[in-house]
Amino acid sequence: MKFLKNVWYVAALPDQVGRELLGRKIAGVHVLLYRTQAGEAVAIADTCPHRFAPLNKGSLIGDNVECLYHGLQFSPAGRCVRNPQADLISPNMHIGRYPVVERHGLVWLWPGDERLADPAKIPDLSHIENSPTRRTVHSFIEAPYRHDILIDNLMDLTHIDFLHVGSFSGGPPESGETVVEERDNQVIVTRTQYRGAPPPRDADMGPLVDRRFHIRWFPSQVTAFEGRMVLPGGSLDQGRKTVFTHIATPADAKNTNYFMSFTREHAVEDRDLDAIISATQKKVIATEDGPMLEAIDRRMNGADLMELRPVVLPGDTGALRVRRVVKRLLQEEERHQAASEVRSA
Amino acid sequence: MKFLKNVWYVAALPDQVGRELLGRKIAGVHVLLYRTQAGEAVAIADTCPHRFAPLNKGSLIGDNVECLYHGLQFSPAGRCVRNPQADLISPNMHIGRYPVVERHGLVWLWPGDERLADPAKIPDLSHIENSPTRRTVHSFIEAPYRHDILIDNLMDLTHIDFLHVGSFSGGPPESGETVVEERDNQVIVTRTQYRGAPPPRDADMGPLVDRRFHIRWFPSQVTAFEGRMVLPGGSLDQGRKTVFTHIATPADAKNTNYFMSFTREHAVEDRDLDAIISATQKKVIATEDGPMLEAIDRRMNGADLMELRPVVLPGDTGALRVRRVVKRLLQEEERHQAASEVRSA
Amino acid sequence: MKFLKNVWYVAALPDQVGRELLGRKIAGVHVLLYRTQAGEAVAIADTCPHRFAPLNKGSLIGDNVECLYHGLQFSPAGRCVRNPQADLISPNMHIGRYPVVERHGLVWLWPGDERLADPAKIPDLSHIENSPTRRTVHSFIEAPYRHDILIDNLMDLTHIDFLHVGSFSGGPPESGETVVEERDNQVIVTRTQYRGAPPPRDADMGPLVDRRFHIRWFPSQVTAFEGRMVLPGGSLDQGRKTVFTHIATPADAKNTNYFMSFTREHAVEDRDLDAIISATQKKVIATEDGPMLEAIDRRMNGADLMELRPVVLPGDTGALRVRRVVKRLLQEEERHQAASEVRSA
Ligand code: FES
Ligand code: FES
Ligand code: FES
Incomplete structure (x- = not known):
């Protein structure tokens, strides 16, 4: 089954997204939702690129997510920002991030091509x-x-x-x-x-x-x-x-x-x-x-x-x-x- | 797995068939068994041709079965007899019906070619x-x-x-x-x-x-x-x-x-x-x-x-x-x- | 998924193997473990060659296993030793047997080619x-x-x-x-x-x-x-x-x-x-x-x-x-x- 990807989907209710990591599947994609310390709702991929641990089992270190299995850390932008085993961070260690907008009392997420993610396309509710x-x-x-x-x-x-x-x-x-x-x-x-x-x-x-x-x-x-x-x-x-x-x-x-x-x-x-x-x-x-x-x-x-x-x-x-x-x-x-x-x- | 279709199968015990709709699978076919007001055991397909709702979730209106989802009604002969949304009833709205015979204290059903459904072929019990x-x-x-x-x-x-x-x-x-x-x-x-x-x-x-x-x-x-x-x-x-x-x-x-x-x-x-x-x-x-x-x-x-x-x-x-x-x-x-x-x- | 077969695997702990039949899957193979009356741990196939009953549902008659379904009996060597329906025992009635060795407080089993099953290959623990x-x-x-x-x-x-x-x-x-x-x-x-x-x-x-x-x-x-x-x-x-x-x-x-x-x-x-x-x-x-x-x-x-x-x-x-x-x-x-x-x- 194919899903539309270049649309804003409702991913969560605002109070479901917080400082507890929320794993959810949206249009076939495992996404991880949480709020930064400043209160902004963000979403990154929910699968660690190392050994495919669900990142939702991990924990928040400030605004970053630490994988529970071996401790890689990812920023709200999906960048790997800490590798506890070496100073090296290579490009394949970064993961997807998904545009998120809160509007009309709902949390919207865009699982597709980020360049097209115009908030004006959010349904008017x-x-x-x-x-x-x-x-x-x-x-x-x-x-x-x-x-x-x-x-x-x-x-x-x-x-x-x-x-x-x-x-x-x-x-x-x-x-x-x-x-x-x-x-x-x-x-x-x-x-x-x-x-x-x-x-x-x-x-x-x-x-x-x-x-x-x-x-x-x-x-x-x-x-x-x-x-x-x-x-x-x-x-x-x-x-x-x-x-x-x-x-x-x-x-x-x-x-x-x-x-x-x-x-x-x-x-x-x-x-x-x-x-x-x-x-x-x-x-x-x-x-x-x-x-x-x-x-x-x-x-x-x-x-x-x-x-x-x-x-x-x-x-x-x-x-x-x-x-x-x-x-x-x-x-x-x-x-x-x-x-x-x-x-x- | 292929099943013989042109045989009489025991589909139910007589007291399992009544004015409550009974859905059962016989030789791979979803069938719906019930009794008419006159007490005759009958069987039609158990899948609505509209949106594939199990008809056994529906209810009996006299001798007809009303689909619970949008109300199409079917006769014991599998004919669509009521379309609440329009007067039109087209041939593709009819569904299968299956010959049923009560004999030897059992309810027999023929899931195959109806023209061959001779009750003389029921096993002598x-x-x-x-x-x-x-x-x-x-x-x-x-x-x-x-x-x-x-x-x-x-x-x-x-x-x-x-x-x-x-x-x-x-x-x-x-x-x-x-x-x-x-x-x-x-x-x-x-x-x-x-x-x-x-x-x-x-x-x-x-x-x-x-x-x-x-x-x-x-x-x-x-x-x-x-x-x-x-x-x-x-x-x-x-x-x-x-x-x-x-x-x-x-x-x-x-x-x-x-x-x-x-x-x-x-x-x-x-x-x-x-x-x-x-x-x-x-x-x-x-x-x-x-x-x-x-x-x-x-x-x-x-x-x-x-x-x-x-x-x-x-x-x-x-x-x-x-x-x-x-x-x-x-x-x-x-x-x-x-x-x-x-x-x- | 392919498994190594020509290795000694730990199949059980010594006290899991006794006069109760133990069915276990090892590297994709259903094996049956038990002890002979002399206390030796042995393993044969856990599937009866007649109608594929799990032999672990059966019982021990001395050192042999009797299938619960129709009573074929198998020796610790996997030979069919009794056919209750006829005197004939044909070669296709024999089943696999697996070398078993107890060493280092563990029960080791070799699921592969028996000719290669040298106990010297057991890991030194x-x-x-x-x-x-x-x-x-x-x-x-x-x-x-x-x-x-x-x-x-x-x-x-x-x-x-x-x-x-x-x-x-x-x-x-x-x-x-x-x-x-x-x-x-x-x-x-x-x-x-x-x-x-x-x-x-x-x-x-x-x-x-x-x-x-x-x-x-x-x-x-x-x-x-x-x-x-x-x-x-x-x-x-x-x-x-x-x-x-x-x-x-x-x-x-x-x-x-x-x-x-x-x-x-x-x-x-x-x-x-x-x-x-x-x-x-x-x-x-x-x-x-x-x-x-x-x-x-x-x-x-x-x-x-x-x-x-x-x-x-x-x-x-x-x-x-x-x-x-x-x-x-x-x-x-x-x-x-x-x-x-x-x-x-
Ligand atoms: S699986 Fe995430 S750091 Fe290893
Ligand atoms: S599914 Fe039966 S009437 Fe619509
Ligand atoms: S299945 Fe074992 S004897 Fe028949």
């Missing part, structure tokens, strides 16, 4: 940043399934009216429609549903509601949702609003770093509510989506989705468009890679 | 059907080893005098002989043993007995046993009788659906005895055959038995004949398959 | 044999990592000053040097360290010591250590002595039979001290080296070390020399094998 009137609760799961079937899941919200009846949904609506647009390598899905039972937590709305979700997918495998809910026939633009964000950073061909966030504009100071939101969200994912996605992953057994010739339903349009964009971007990355090699040969 | 004077107790195990080494085990009863000393056997007899016949793709083994200690539960017979087992193997991987035991030199036809049946329905190359039955003609109404028989049988299989077959499976590591050039002993004659019949039938299936493809091209 | 003035405590671990990365670990003692700080080491020394010699297919490393903190158990020496280790590697994957410790500038030949021996008998490409010994010349009769030494040694290996070596094994994912182009440090010299010797000996074994086949063709 300013609408979920914390402020005096807004609070975003983040959760993290190490999900044991492929990131692409999770993205399929997120881009096709028709599933909530079956898989999530009783949690995020009150049941299938009378009718619904899905509109898909593509813009600047983003895929925007608008899913509207008419006359369905509201989810349990919105039961106060009455027996039937109209709902609409805007979902914006970024090549970073970020999906940003805005939901609206009104009484049937009402103006959806004015409806009750929910904002949430699901991020499926690929770990490797079998695992996903799954970040999920919920953003609210009420009870902003309520830390107990934070905990309830996080627990609820994780529980639904763990008990409803998780077992389904794991089962599908086993059935697919590593095969490419399209090679299995799936039946295509209207709700798939967004997910299939995502697959087309990813395919195109992968081809662009290959061409860029080939060109770089020619130029440096 | 009428001698184990329940009646006012006869009671058969069935048990089921998901066995984590290949079906063919289980069949080898069943066809070569010399093993009971070593592996099952103290349970099914009192120890090796003074002498024994194995006669093998083949008839209509069935393999019939007659194993006679002279002057051996009886198994513990027949200790009342005295210190020494003669025993004879008739074992009939069917391509359905069914083995039907009739045992007789007499005092040395007595007429085996008149001896104390035991009837049992072991069925090794292949799940996949590593697992077996193992059904085992014991049939008695006394205490027919005694439900406590039923439970004792089932528990005893399962315990002996789990503690004596199971560990041995798992260990052999690991040592063979997926290889074909004959390629490993095993030593052949007289007791193997039946098992080797079975392997020859299976090989011949697999070749016939291949020819049939090739002919079908030519005709439909 | 007479210096760890028990005597009235010397006591060696042995321990055994089934280690879930490749033997070659364990040998790398043992041959490069620079690791103790990082991985074992607080247990075997007080911290990195001011300076150190490694000298490597090769003699008769043995690799001898002398590692000297100047002005380092002593390990905790030698804290009585004062804040700083000089240390020297002689390590002798044998193709049997035996490493014999002698350590000396003095006050800085003292004569290392007169220093406080420690003697220990680590043996990395390959099991298969993923597992190692790890034997470790500590030899002392004081409190020779103290059995409680024996237990403390064994527990301490196993604990350090299990908590410090074990997790590191398992992690490295996963990162290397079965690849050959040199193909991964590791950075080479001075401390690696011994380990790399070992790899060169093993490569040369493997080539010799191949040539010997080819010549044998020509001669017997």
Whole structure:
């Protein structure tokens, strides 16, 4: 399985990165995240070039990482800065380092060609940043399934009216429609549903509601949702609003770093509510989506989705468009890679 | 590993099939078994053609199965009968269905070419059907080893005098002989043993007995046993009788659906005895055959038995004949398959 | 992964071999170890040639092993000596037997060409044999990592000053040097360290010591250590002595039979001290080296070390020399094998 490399991925939540070494796999790459003494989040390769010890087993000496096995030390720039066995430090002792940026309350990492790592390419999630009137609760799961079937899941919200009846949904609506647009390598899905039972937590709305979700997918495998809910026939633009964000950073061909966030504009100071939101969200994912996605992953057994010739339903349009964009971007990355090699040969 | 497809396999015990969806793997195929509202046992593919969700996670809506993920519905004939996202139902939305017949107290399924699925080909196990004077107790195990080494085990009863000393056997007899016949793709083994200690539960017979087992193997991987035991030199036809049946329905190359039955003609109404028989049988299989077959499976590591050039002993004659019949039938299936493809091209 | 076959490997500790059958994997070969009634340690193949049952599940009948599955019996010479199903015993019913020698308090086995199995080739470990003035405590671990990365670990003692700080080491020394010699297919490393903190158990020496280790590697994957410790500038030949021996008998490409010994010349009769030494040694290996070596094994994912182009440090010299010797000996074994086949063709 190939992953996009020249994108900003969410690698961690800010409080997961500190003075404890954090090893994580991002798009097939073992990376090591930590903070310098000045508090800056940095990332270098997580594999020692000497005998391939995971550097995350090592320790921080100031801003440098010391390998636990034989004590080589590496700077936040991936330079070997100490060889306890000799004064000599040769170029092959340096390791990879990865651009890291903290933005929108998330830690972003660029696993690809550093020369292309422009922070302006980070998906705009300013609408979920914390402020005096807004609070975003983040959760993290190490999900044991492929990131692409999770993205399929997120881009096709028709599933909530079956898989999530009783949690995020009150049941299938009378009718619904899905509109898909593509813009600047983003895929925007608008899913509207008419006359369905509201989810349990919105039961106060009455027996039937109209709902609409805007979902914006970024090549970073970020999906940003805005939901609206009104009484049937009402103006959806004015409806009750929910904002949430699901991020499926690929770990490797079998695992996903799954970040999920919920953003609210009420009870902003309520830390107990934070905990309830996080627990609820994780529980639904763990008990409803998780077992389904794991089962599908086993059935697919590593095969490419399209090679299995799936039946295509209207709700798939967004997910299939995502697959087309990813395919195109992968081809662009290959061409860029080939060109770089020619130029440096 | 190739499996015979054009045979009736025992897929389940009747009380395992009901209004709860039962997913099972039969000869490499994921099948879904359930009963219609009228009580008929049916089987369709257990994989949704949309995104490959296991249909067994879904639910029954009347006689149809609704996929839990996005709500496609399928009839007992494997037809897609509801697409909640559009009125359109296209031919590629239909899935496989498998002929099912209940007979002799077992649920039989035909995973191959439906046109050949003649119930007359079901092995005749009428001698184990329940009646006012006869009671058969069935048990089921998901066995984590290949079906063919289980069949080898069943066809070569010399093993009971070593592996099952103290349970099914009192120890090796003074002498024994194995006669093998083949008839209509069935393999019939007659194993006679002279002057051996009886198994513990027949200790009342005295210190020494003669025993004879008739074992009939069917391509359905069914083995039907009739045992007789007499005092040395007595007429085996008149001896104390035991009837049992072991069925090794292949799940996949590593697992077996193992059904085992014991049939008695006394205490027919005694439900406590039923439970004792089932528990005893399962315990002996789990503690004596199971560990041995798992260990052999690991040592063979997926290889074909004959390629490993095993030593052949007289007791193997039946098992080797079975392997020859299976090989011949697999070749016939291949020819049939090739002919079908030519005709439909 | 190829293993040297024409060497004596430590297969077991003497008290692991008795009248209970012991199955063990040595250099990729399943072997069965036991003692005859006369107390002699012997080894035959652990796989029955009939249906590949592990013979270690069987039982001893005098000096012979009876297979649990159908009762074939094998002598300590690997000859089939009883076929309960017929008087016939054919040559293909015999199995491999492996030369075994008990020496230096260890059980040695030769998995290769028996004609070359000269006990004179057993590594000389007479210096760890028990005597009235010397006591060696042995321990055994089934280690879930490749033997070659364990040998790398043992041959490069620079690791103790990082991985074992607080247990075997007080911290990195001011300076150190490694000298490597090769003699008769043995690799001898002398590692000297100047002005380092002593390990905790030698804290009585004062804040700083000089240390020297002689390590002798044998193709049997035996490493014999002698350590000396003095006050800085003292004569290392007169220093406080420690003697220990680590043996990395390959099991298969993923597992190692790890034997470790500590030899002392004081409190020779103290059995409680024996237990403390064994527990301490196993604990350090299990908590410090074990997790590191398992992690490295996963990162290397079965690849050959040199193909991964590791950075080479001075401390690696011994380990790399070992790899060169093993490569040369493997080539010799191949040539010997080819010549044998020509001669017997
Ligand atoms: S493996 Fe990191 S310093 Fe040796
Ligand atoms: S996977 Fe079954 S309806 Fe989508
Ligand atoms: S497997 Fe050993 S005697 Fe049959």
